[in-house]
Every structure is written in C-alpha cells, then in structure tokens.
Amino acid sequence: MNTHYTATAKLLHWLIALMIFGMLGFGFYMTGLDLSPTKLELYSWHKWAGVTVFALVLVRLAWRIGHKPPALPAHMPAIERLAAHAGHHLLYVLMLAIPLSGWLMSSAKGFQTVWFGVLPLPDLLAKDKALGNLLETVHVVLNYTLIAVLLGHVGAALKHHFIDRDDVLTRMLPRRKD
Amino acid sequence: MKRTALTLIASFAFAATAAHAVEYGQVQPDKSRIAFDYQQMGVAMQGTFGKFASELRFDPAAPQSASARIEVDLASVDTGSEEGDEEVARKTWFDTKGFPVARFESSVVKTLGGDKYEVAGKLTIKGTTKDVVVPATFTAQGDSGVFEGALTIRRGDFSIGEGAWKAFDVVANDVVIRFRITAAAR
Ligand code: HEM
Numbered sequence: 001m002n003t004h005y006t007a008t009a010k011l012l013h014w015l016i017a018l019m020i021f022g023m024l025g026f027g028f029y030m031t032g033l034d035l036s037p038t039k040l041e042l043y044s045w046h047k048w049a050g051v052t053v054f055a056l057v058l059v060r061l062a063w064r065i066g067h068k069p070p071a072l073p074a075h076m077p078a079i080e081r082l083a084a085h086a087g088h089h090l091l092y093v094l095m096l097a098i099p100l101s102g103w104l105m106s107s108a109k110g111f112q113t114v115w116f117g118v119l120p121l122p123d124l125l126a127k128d129k130a131l132g133n134l135l136e137t138v139h140v141v142l143n144y145t146l147i148a149v150l151l152g153h154v155g156a157a158l159k160h161h162f163i164d165r166d167d168v169l170t171r172m173l174p175r176r177k178d
Numbered sequence: 179m180k181r182t183a184l185t186l187i188a189s190f191a192f193a194a195t196a197a198h199a200v201e202y203g204q205v206q207p208d209k210s211r212i213a214f215d216y217q218q219m220g221v222a223m224q225g226t227f228g229k230f231a232s233e234l235r236f237d238p239a240a241p242q243s244a245s246a247r248i249e250v251d252l253a254s255v256d257t258g259s260e261e262g263d264e265e266v267a268r269k270t271w272f273d274t275k276g277f278p279v280a281r282f283e284s285s286v287v288k289t290l291g292g293d294k295y296e297v298a299g300k301l302t303i304k305g306t307t308k309d310v311v312v313p314a315t316f317t318a319q320g321d322s323g324v325f326e327g328a329l330t331i332r333r334g335d336f337s338i339g340e341g342a343w344k345a346f347d348v349v350a351n352d353v354v355i356r357f358r359i360t361a362a363a364r
Contacts, residue, residue: 035261035262035265036342037342037343037345037347037348037349038342040218040219040348040349041219041348043219044219109258109259110223110224110258111218111221111223111258112221112222114219114220114221117219117220127224127258129258129259
C-alpha cells in the first residue's frame with residue numbers, strides 16, 4: 001500500500017488549491033468594482049481561469065479513479081473517517097459545481113464563454129435574465145460553502161499534523177525522492 | 179336586399195382598387211422589434227430597445243414615395259443586465275437625459291429589385307446626425323407587411339462610449355442595428 005500520494009496527485013492538488021484561492025479573491029474583488037472596461041476584462045479572465053480549473057479538476061478526478069489514495073491512519077475514529085470522506089467528496093462536488101454554475105450563468109446572461117478568446121464553450125442554456133440571476137446566486141452560495149468546507153479541510157490537516165502528529169499532511173507535500 | 183347587394187358590389191370594387199395600391203402604415207408594435215449586436219471582449223452580444231415609435235408609408239407599387247420615421251426611446255434599452263442598462267444611460271454613452279430619443283428619418287427609397295430596397299436617410303443619436311443607407315426587405319404577409327433590415331454603424335461616430343470606453347478593445351466600434359417592423363395595410 002502506498003504511504004504517499006503520487007507526484008501527479010500532489011501536483012494537481014496544489015495547483016488547483018492555488019488557483020482556487022486566487023479565484024475566490026479574484027471573484028470577490030472584481031464583482032465589487034464599478035462597471036468599466038477593466039471590469040469586463042477581469043470578468044473574462046475570471047471565466048477563462050475558472051474553465052481552466054474545471055478542466056484540471058476533470059483530469060484530477062480521472063487520475064483519482066485510477067489511483068487509490070493512501071489509507072487513513074489507523075488511529076482515526078469512525079466519525080473522523082466519515083467526516084474526512086464526506087468532506088473530500090463535497091470538495092470534488094464543489095470544484096465541479098462552482099465552475100459549472102459560472103459557465104451556465106454566463107450562458108443565461110447572454111455572455112458566452114470563449115476560453116482565452118479562442119475556444120467557444122457551447123451555451124448550454126438559452127438567454128434568460130431571471131435564470132441568469134438565479135445562477136449568479138447559486139455561484140455565490142456555492143463559493144461561500146466552499147470557503148466553509150476549505151476552512152474545515154485546512155483545519156483538519158493542521159490538526160493531523162500538530163495534534164495527532166501523523167503523516168496526513170506530509171504525505172500530500174512534495175518529497176525530495178518519490 | 180337591393181341595398182345590401184349594392185354595398186357588397188361597392189366594397190368589392192373598392193377592394194379591387196385597394197389591391198393595386200395597398201399602403202402599409204399601421205405599425206404593430208407587438209410584432210416589431212429593434213435589436214443591436216456588438217462584440218464585447220470578442221464575444222457576440224445582443225441587446226434590444228423595448229420602446230420605439232414609427233411612422234411608415236409604403237406602397238409596393240410606388241416605393242419611391244415611401245417614407246419612414248422611427249424614434250427609439252433610449253431609456254427602453256435592454257443590455258441583458260441592470261448594471262449595463264444603467265451604464266449606457268450615462269453621459270459617456272447615450273446621455274439619455276440630454277438625448278432621450280434616437281431618430282431615423284428616410285429621404286429617398288430606391289428599389290433594388292425583388293423585395294429588396296435601399297432606404298437613404300438621416301440617423302440622429304446623441305446630437306449627431308449622419309447620412310445612412312439602410313438595406314431593407316419587404317414581405318407582404320396576409321394584410322400586413324414586414325420590413326426587415328440591418329444597418330452597421332460605428333458607435334465612435336456618435337460619441338457613444340466616451341472616456342474610459344473610447345477605446346474599442348473591450349467594446350467594439352461596430353454596432354449592427356437590426357429591425358423588423360410589421361405594419362398593417364391602411
Ligand atoms: C474554481 C472556479 C471558480 C471559483 C472559485 C469562482 C469564484 C467566484 C467568486 C468568489 C465570485 C464572487 C461572488 C460574489 O460575491 O459576487 C465569482 C463571481 C463570478 N464568477 Fe466565478 N468562480 C469560478 C469559476 C467561474 C467560471 C468557470 C465562470 C464562467 C465561465 C465564472 C463566472 C463568474 C461570474 C460571471 C461572476 C460574477 C457574478 C456577478 O455578476 O456578480 N466563475 N466567482
């Protein structure tokens with residue numbers, strides 16, 4: 001049994017983590033701006049980067065299906081194991097649902113997503129103002145949910161490292177020799 | 179009995195002459211539409227104007243004597259978002275307070291053959307008047323007629339989008355105004 005995550009899993013984990021932290025800050029910052037050409041440009045960059053995260057999450061899921069992660073430490077009680085599994089599932093769901101809601105919102109608002117100005121994503125919804133506003137709320141609420149789950153996720157990792165003193169955090173960190 | 183027959187004959191006769199010179203002029207707002215297409219960050223966008231008044235006179239048998247006057251209520255703009263609607267009402271865009279109406283007034287109508295026409299006229303937006311030529315088609319549908327066409331203008335020509343919006347990298351210069359106006363025969 002592996003005691004560490006694969007290098008690919010680690011790379012995807014930290015790359016996506018970094019992008020999501022960036023996207024959260026980016027999202028809250030840009031929506032607070034007054035309408036200007038800069039704001040429209042930032043919205044486009046937000047959408048392009050968000051679609052990139054979506055694609056990376058798909059790759060990550062495919063990798064995850066083919067590679068079992070290392071087992072949880074034996075000392076963990078059943079309730080903590082349940083929380084860990086539930087939390088990780090929820091993170092995957094949110095990592096897919098947030099960019100997906102953004103994409104659908106853009107379609108409903110009549111502003112197609114053209115990835116980096118090159119690759120047009122199909123509009124899965126027709127233009128519909130009310131639906132667009134609803135999906136905007138969905139996008140925002142999912143983001144707040146993500147922040148709450150992330151706080152739990154980071155808190156749990158730190159608890160493992162500093163209180164339980166097990167290898168749950170370090171086995172996701174880069175190693176000299178893998 | 180005799181009276182009825184006479185009236186009938188008279189109205190047939192009238193209908194026959196009317197068929198030679200039907201004039202379409204009763205604009206039906208619910209079957210008419212003015213929309214505009216433009217590019218934002220390279221992405222095609224569309225908006226509409228919900229309210230406009232039009233006066234038309236068009237007889238397919240005498241197109242050269244046709245005339246059109248269309249006044250668009252700029253406050254009725256729908257850009258797809260409230261933020262956008264508020265923005266375009268500002269001084270830098272339409273300046274809707276100072277110039278509430280955009281106006282097209284035809285001068286010369288030219289027949290291009292078939293159902294195609296060219297309507298020359300003056301377009302006034304935000305205090306600027308330009309000569310334009312609008313390609314249009316006319317199709318009779320039952321006892322009403324449908325006029326359709328599109329005109330590409332450059333927003334810069336009418337100072338639509340000044341200040342920070344003056345550059346055309348985020349919101350393109352070209353705007354296609356598309357219209358479909360249905361008028362019943364008078
Ligand atoms: C990892 C992926 C993503 C994250 C973490 C994220 C995060 C956020 C956040 C935090 C906001 C601000 C919410 C608010 O308070 O208004 C936001 C807004 C927005 N996001 Fe995303 N987003 C992601 C992906 C996407 C994608 C893929 C699209 C579109 C293709 C998108 C489109 C938008 C739009 C249009 C807004 C502005 C909503 C408005 O009009 O107020 N997002 N996003």
